[in-house]
Amino acid sequence: MRIVAIVRRELRLHDNPLWSGHAEHEIIPVFILDEFNQQEHGNNLKSLFFAAVHHLRSALSQIGGRLYCIHERQQEQFFAQVRPDVVRWCLDWEPHSRQRDACLQRCLQRLQIRTETLAESFLVELPDKPYYLFTRYFQSYWNPRLAQASTSLQPAPKTLRTPSIAFPEIELPRPESLALRFWHSDESQVRQTWQKYVRQHLASYEQRRNFLHPGDSSQMSAYIRCGLISIRQLYRDARDVSATYTQELAWRDFHIQLLYHHPEITELELRQDWQRFPWSRDEQVFQRWCTGQTGIPIVDAGMRQLLSEGWLPNRVRMIVASFLTKQLGLDWRWGERHFYTHLVDADLAQNVANWQWCAGCGADAAPYFRVFNPWLQTKKFDPEGSYIRRYIPELRQVPTAALCDPQRLREYQVDYPPPIVDVDQARKEYLTRVKRFLGRP
Numbered sequence: 019m020r021i022v023a024i025v026r027r028e029l030r031l032h033d034n035p036l037w038s039g040h041a042e043h044e045i046i047p048v049f050i051l052d053e054f055n056q057q058e059h060g061n062n063l064k065s066l067f068f069a070a071v072h073h074l075r076s077a078l079s080q081i082g083g084r085l086y087c088i089h090e091r092q093q094e095q096f097f098a099q100v101r102p103d104v105v106r107w108c109l110d111w112e113p114h115s116r117q118r119d120a121c122l123q124r125c126l127q128r129l130q131i132r133t134e135t136l137a138e139s140f141l142v143e144l145p146d147k148p149y150y151l152f153t154r155y156f157q158s159y160w161n162p163r164l165a166q167a168s169t170s171l172q173p174a175p176k177t178l179r180t181p182s183i184a185f186p187e188i189e190l191p192r193p194e195s196l197a198l199r200f201w202h203s204d205e206s207q208v209r210q211t212w213q214k215y216v217r218q219h220l221a222s223y224e225q226r227r228n229f230l231h232p233g234d235s236s237q238m239s240a241y242i243r244c245g246l247i248s249i250r251q252l253y254r255d256a257r258d259v260s261a262t263y264t265q266e267l268a269w270r271d272f273h274i275q276l277l278y279h280h281p282e283i284t285e286l287e288l289r290q291d292w293q294r295f296p297w298s299r300d301e302q303v304f305q306r307w308c309t310g311q312t313g314i315p316i317v318d319a320g321m322r323q324l325l326s327e328g329w330l331p332n333r334v335r336m337i338v339a340s341f342l343t344k345q346l347g348l349d350w351r352w353g354e355r356h357f358y359t360h361l362v363d364a365d366l367a368q369n370v371a372n373w374q375w376c377a378g379c380g381a382d383a384a385p386y387f388r389v390f391n392p393w394l395q396t397k398k399f400d401p402e403g404s405y406i407r408r409y410i411p412e413l414r415q416v417p418t419a420a421l422c423d424p425q426r427l428r429e430y431q432v433d434y435p436p437p438i439v440d441v442d443q444a445r446k447e448y449l450t451r452v453k454r455f456l457g458r459p
């Protein structure tokens with residue numbers, strides 16, 4: 019049998035269902051360049067993604083395979099020429115991907131070619147109806163299904179039989195970005211990084227995950243996004259070591275099912291009572307947030323890390339998102355788009371759902387009255403100020419106590435802006451606005 023395997027987000031040999039049946043069948047891996055994603059994705063994600071495609075291409079050629087690279091405009095012609103028995107690909111839940119798949123299905127139907135879709139990048143298949151409460155999803159859906167689901171791992175194929183096909187291929191993009199300095203694009207290096215994390219840090223994940231040093235969390239999100247490591251591998255290695263870690267993987271699945279059932283949440287607040295909330299649209303304030311010039315050190319450190327490395331820890335994501343939506347009152351969609359453009363792990367479901375969670379308008383969201391105080395968050399999660407000093411050189415000489423106290427920070431003559439808002443005052447104003455809008459006492 020001749021199988022075409024469309025490579026999308028699963029850029030690895032190990033534990034990849036795209037290669038199943040490789041011992042008996044011809045497998046023709048193909049990467050189809052999608053214009054929409056080219057426009058939509060930021061450079062950090064694209065540079066890691068395409069570096070990983072290049073690695074996969076050479077890994078495949080080392081085992082006798084070949085990755086064909088074509089443009090989406092060429093796909094019908096490609097399938098018509100190759101005439102496979104089956105075309106397979108892994109399901110993707112994003113609204114654009116679903117439209118693209120429907121179009122592909124129609125094309126293959128016209129050509130009378132069978133299709134096979136694989137559920138690959140989540141641990142538990144999507145529920146028929148959406149869940150809005152994480153605890154209920156976790157206890158009554160995710161956990162029981164995971165107990166039944168197979169999490170066995172498929173080894174990487176040692177050989178692959180790909181026939182030689184004369185077809186005009188395209189040159190793949192090779193975008194450069196700073197993020198490539200911080201992230202691996204080769205699956206074997208990624209697996210080593212993960213194994214090292216498991217050996218050295220996973221057992222203390224629950225205690226450390228909110229702190230801000232490398233090693234306090236696994237830093238696997240970009241690799242999950244590009245399929246450089248299998249989600250089942252992470253689950254299997256973590257399940258007996260850290261229940262908290264596997265619960266984070268459940269949050270990921272929870273967000274996927276939300277976007278699947280509510281594709282409109284990329285634009286609209288999930289909670290209807292929040293739709294039409296009068297978010298501020300102050301461009302200048304937004305620019306100061308984006309560039310790390312708000313005068314609140316923990317916020318600025320996070321935003322500068324995002325610009326320089328394409329990543330920031332979850333705790334800091336929550337602090338900067340809460341600050342943007344609550345103390346600055348800006349539209350969560352602006353923050354979401356900025357993150358999406360710069361994150362190396364940019365993932366529509368995770369980004370939108372987390373932004374709505376932070377803004378208080380999403381599923382199981384942080385209640386509107388839970389407003390982080392960034393100065394107190396600094397005291398708790400960056401007690402020595404080392405995270406702030408790493409990303410804000412202007413503050414390197416300032417004593418730690420001043421990094422979490424606006425009055426004391428003002429005493430130092432440094433080239434750093436004063437706070438853009440008084441956070442307590444801004445919190446009060448925000449709460450008044452929300453209560454008025456939602457009609458709460």
Ligand SMILES: Cc1cc2nc3c(=O)[nH]c(=O)nc-3n(C[C@H](O)[C@H](O)[C@H](O)COP(=O)(O)OP(=O)(O)OC[C@H]3O[C@@H](n4cnc5c(N)ncnc54)[C@H](O)[C@@H]3O)c2cc1C
Nearest residue numbers: 235236237238239266270332335336363364365368369372
């Ligand atoms: C405003 C905001 C935007 C975000 N945008 C994205 C995004 O675009 N892409 C993305 O992958 N994650 C996003 N997250 C979730 C989370 O911050 C990252 O997954 C995490 O920081 C990645 O670091 P890690 O791999 O070290 O996580 P770890 O703490 O080591 O967790 C392990 C894995 O669990 C999953 N996970 C952890 N926390 C979450 C969470 N809150 N929601 C969903 N899955 C989670 C991730 O797959 C992560 O790699 C966002 C969070 C916030 C608050």
